[in-house]
Amino acid sequence: TPIILSLSLTLLSALPTPFAARTNTCGELRAAHIGQKVTLCGWIQYQRQGLFLVLRDFQGLTQIIIPQDEAHSHVRKLLCNAPVESVVRVTGIVSSRPPGQENLKMPTGDIEVKVESAEVLNFCKKLPFEIKDFIKKSEALRMQYRYLDLRSSQLQYNLRLRSQVVMRMREYLCNHHGFVDVETPTLFKRTPGGAKEFLVPSREPGKFYSLPQSPQQFKQLLMIGGLDRYFQVARCYRDEGSRPDRQPEFTQIDIEMSFVDQAGIQRLIEGLLQYSWPEERGPITTPFPSMTYEEALADYGTDKPDTRFGMKIVDISDTLRRVDIGFVQNVLSYPHSTAKAICIPQGVRYLKNKDLESLKEAAKSQFNQVRQPDGSLKSLLTKFLSEEQQSELIQALNMQVDDVVLLAAGDHERVVGSISGLL
Numbered sequence: 001t002p003i004i005l006s007l008s009l010t011l012l013s014a015l016p017t018p019f020a021a022r023t024n025t026c027g028e029l030r031a032a033h034i035g036q037k038v039t040l041c042g043w044i045q046y047q048r049q050g051l052f053l054v055l056r057d058f059q060g061l062t063q064i065i066i067p068q069d070e071a072h073s074h075v076r077k078l079l080c081n082a083p084v085e086s087v088v089r090v091t092g093i094v095s096s097r098p099p100g101q102e103n104l105k106m107p108t109g110d111i112e113v114k115v116e117s118a119e120v121l122n123f124c125k126k127l128p129f130e131i132k133d134f135i136k137k138s139e140a141l142r143m144q145y146r147y148l149d150l151r152s153s154q155l156q157y158n159l160r161l162r163s164q165v166v167m168r169m170r171e172y173l174c175n176h177h178g179f180v181d182v183e184t185p186t187l188f189k190r191t192p193g194g195a196k197e198f199l200v201p202s203r204e205p206g207k208f209y210s211l212p213q214s215p216q217q218f219k220q221l222l223m224i225g226g227l228d229r230y231f232q233v234a235r236c237y238r239d240e241g242s243r244p245d246r247q248p249e250f251t252q253i254d255i256e257m258s259f260v261d262q263a264g265i266q267r268l269i270e271g272l273l274q275y276s277w278p279e280e281r282g283p284i285t286t287p288f289p290s291m292t293y294e295e296a297l298a299d300y301g302t303d304k305p306d307t308r309f310g311m312k313i314v315d316i317s318d319t320l321r322r323v324d325i326g327f328v329q330n331v332l333s334y335p336h337s338t339a340k341a342i343c344i345p346q347g348v349r350y351l352k353n354k355d356l357e358s359l360k361e362a363a364k365s366q367f368n369q370v371r372q373p374d375g376s377l378k379s380l381l382t383k384f385l386s387e388e389q390q391s392e393l394i395q396a397l398n399m400q401v402d403d404v405v406l407l408a409a410g411d412h413e414r415v416v417g418s419i420s421g422l423l
Helices: 069-083 139-144 154-178 218-223 261-277 292-298 326-332 353-363 381-386 387-397 410-423
Strands: 003-005 011-012 037-048 050-056 058-064 087-096 110-123 199-201 208-210 228-238 249-257 313-315 336-343 369-371 404-411
Touching: 011 404, 037 058, 037 110, 069 110, 069 139, 069 228, 069 369, 154 261, 218 228, 292 313, 292 410, 326 336, 326 404, 336 387, 336 410, 353 369, 404 410
Parallel strands: 058 110
Antiparallel strands: 003 011, 037 050, 037 087, 050 058, 087 110, 199 208, 228 249, 313 336, 336 404, 369 404
């Protein structure tokens, strides 16, 4: 049966192994196990007044009942004196919780384990912070004690989710499409061009290795060698400044195929993501929405658009060509000139006056538009626009009350670049 972790991550139950020092995991026990004798290993999450403790491992939590009779006084003393986060092994009988004491928030909330014997595998010293998700820790402290931070359910979830996704990707590429997983060297010669490379000294004075930016040359050699289909979960290194889209060390799914076109690669990647996508996140549909380079520049002003906002650049050249404004007519008279606009939904609510003034200064224009509650436009431009032209703009930009519109006119490339740059 599957095990459901926090944050809805589903794992397969661990198969019994002859070398394990436990019979079950802490997140595995259910009402069906009542009456069974089990051995559990884990960390003490917390203890309550010497009556019970909660044991934690990678799959969940189990409530452990500390014996109160004299026959097991040594067990009680051992568990009561063990600090939180100590590692223990306990053996006992799975029992149902008393009526009314079930914990619906825990997958193991219907049962408890009555301890018969226990062993402290490692006593815990005082920790720099508690291993509880709701306790805030500074990032510096978390990084200093990374091994403790890894015990949190969030990081456990992240690492196990990553493992599942990579496993599914390997399965899809190898078992379903005949790819070969090939490890390529990490130490290579310098290949100028692209990002800067990390250098690694060699034993020979004055000579160095280089850490690869990607397995590009290796996979090309594999194709020349007739391997046909290659992939690798590849580690890449680039000596660049840290930015959200730039990291010195990262992992990529590296793929190379022979005798395939662009459409074939796109279908492969779509199928790969669809197959490896976590089930608890809901299915994804294919084919993915796509656009050409020209469409991306025309609609968003960049070849890396963030389509989540849905704020497309709209061509309003035809409307402004009929406006009686000398410098606008002059700008639009040149070849490759255009007038573009972008609508910011609810911009009046989210943009402060200083933001609007900053936009005006950056654009060197007074053509910022605001839609009034009565449906009219608030702008210096409106005195030059007829009601029909105002309606055209409102309809073309799908403007609603309190929306803000930014306009720009001039050379096509400069206009789309300027508008996208303002955002």
